[in-house]
Amino acid sequence: MDEAENTDPLKAYFDAGKAARPEPGDALMARIMADADRVQAERAAAPAPEPTPRRGRLGWLAAALGGWPAMAGLAAATVAGLWIGVSAPAGLTGIAQEVIAGSDGAYLIDLDPDATFVLADGGM
Amino acid sequence: MPLDEQSSAPDEALLVLYANGDAVAARVLTARLLPRVLAQAQRLLGNRAEAEDVAQEAMLRLWRIAPEWRQGEARVTTWLYRVTANLCTDRFRKARGIGLDEAPEPEDERPGPAEGLQERARAEALQDALDRLPDRQREAVILRHIEELGNPEIAEIMEISVEAVESLVARGKRALAAELSARRDDLGYTDDG
Numbered sequence: 001m002d003e004a005e006n007t008d009p010l011k012a013y014f015d016a017g018k019a020a021r022p023e024p025g026d027a028l029m030a031r032i033m034a035d036a037d038r039v040q041a042e043r044a045a046a047p048a049p050e051p052t053p054r055r056g057r058l059g060w061l062a063a064a065l066g067g068w069p070a071m072a073g074l075a076a077a078t079v080a081g082l083w084i085g086v087s088a089p090a091g092l093t094g095i096a097q098e099v100i101a102g103s104d105g106a107y108l109i110d111l112d113p114d115a116t117f118v119l120a121d122g123g124m
Numbered sequence: 125m126p127l128d129e130q131s132s133a134p135d136e137a138l139l140v141l142y143a144n145g146d147a148v149a150a151r152v153l154t155a156r157l158l159p160r161v162l163a164q165a166q167r168l169l170g171n172r173a174e175a176e177d178v179a180q181e182a183m184l185r186l187w188r189i190a191p192e193w194r195q196g197e198a199r200v201t202t203w204l205y206r207v208t209a210n211l212c213t214d215r216f217r218k219a220r221g222i223g224l225d226e227a228p229e230p231e232d233e234r235p236g237p238a239e240g241l242q243e244r245a246r247a248e249a250l251q252d253a254l255d256r257l258p259d260r261q262r263e264a265v266i267l268r269h270i271e272e273l274g275n276p277e278i279a280e281i282m283e284i285s286v287e288a289v290e291s292l293v294a295r296g297k298r299a300l301a302a303e304l305s306a307r308r309d310d311l312g313y314t315d316d317g
Contacts, residue, residue, distance in 0.1 A: 010300055013253075014269045016246035021163045028176050032158060032183045036142070036150035039187040044145060 135200035136193065143190035153200075154183065160201065160271065161208050167266045168212040170255045178211045198280070205271075205281045209263050216259065253303040261296035268293045 008014075131152060133141075141149035161182050166175035185207055186200070193200075254262050260282070267278045268289070275293075279286045 008297075010269070010297060010304070013246050013250040013300075013304060016243045017167070017250045017270050018272075019243060020247035021159065022166050022172065022175070024158045024162050024176075024179070028162070028180065029154065029158065031180055032154050033151060035180065035184045036154065036187050039184070039190075040142065040145060040150070043143075043191065 136195055139186070139190050139193050139200060140195070142187070143193065150187065153186075157186075157201065157204060158183065161204055164205060164208050164266060164271065165212055167251065167254060167270065168209065168259075168263060169215065170251060174215060178208060178215065181211055182208045199277075202277055202280050205267065205273075206283070209281065213259060249304055249307050250300075252307075253300045256303060257296050257299055261292050261299065264289055264292035265296035265300065269297075 133152075135153065135156070138149045138153045142153065158179060162175055162179040165178040165182070166172060169175050169178065182204055186204060254266065257265065263282060264278060267273045267281060268275070273281075275286045275289045278289045282289065282292075284292075
């Protein structure tokens with residue numbers, strides 16, 4: 001409040017207005033409490049809304065493949081395959097070398113159907 | 125929560141309690157907030173019966189919004205002042221079919237008896253003069269000088285800038301002063317009491 005407001009000619013009116021604040025009657029209080037109780041009761045009676053699962057793109061993919069348990073199995077298989085491919089086990093390398101070095105027929109393991117014709121023509 | 129503990133709880137906490145099914149919270153909130161809502165509505169409308177309807181509607185909206193109330197976003201009182209003012213504005217528009225800045229007709233009903241005849245006469249003169257103000261000026265003057273809110277909160281309630289609030293209050297007070305000075309001689313008292 002500044003000095004101007006202290007000498008405000010309207011101050012006496014505002015003070016009178018504040019003193020004349022209307023008080024709510026019992027009937028109005030009762031109406032408002034009835035509203036409050038009714039709204040609260042309606043809310044309590046209404047079934048709780050079912051939480052709708054929020055699915056992102058991955059969520060939809062998982063659902064299409066049978067849910068997250070199936071996705072876990074798929075992921076494990078993928079990782080295992082990747083690991084086998086990237087880090088060839090020592091035993092496998094040994095077997096491969098033995099097969100390749102131990103026989104000229106190493107080509108025979110080639111499943112390429114063209115190889116049959118090559119062999120038939122004596123192209124070896 | 126027991127009644128005596130709720131009496132000191134913030135409005136927002138009581139609203140959450142109400143939304144969660146507490147039976148006492150609404151009573152404490154009503155006892156605390158209704159006098160302000162009713163006073164604002166009555167001063168804006170100048171009519172007790174209409175003010176009671178508006179106060180009931182404003183409180184009903186509070187009960188309905190309770191479950192969605194977001195803590196920390198707005199004060200319950202600020203929200204209620206805004207809802208009450210909007211409801212009063214709607215009534216003016218519907219019932220009287222006049223523009224926002226046209227003066228409504230003063231009503232016969234006045235606030236209850238104040239201390240002493242002169243106090244009561246002043247309160248009635250103030251209400252008469254308030255009734256003649258444009259809506260926005262009346263709302264700003266009531267919130268500032270009768271409800272004694274700060275300009276920033278009034279700006280939030282009226283959804284305008286603080287500068288606009290200052291301007292509305294200043295213009296409203298000038299108009300009030302002119303109106304009341306014209307009545308002063310009729311009332312037969314001075315302003316120093």
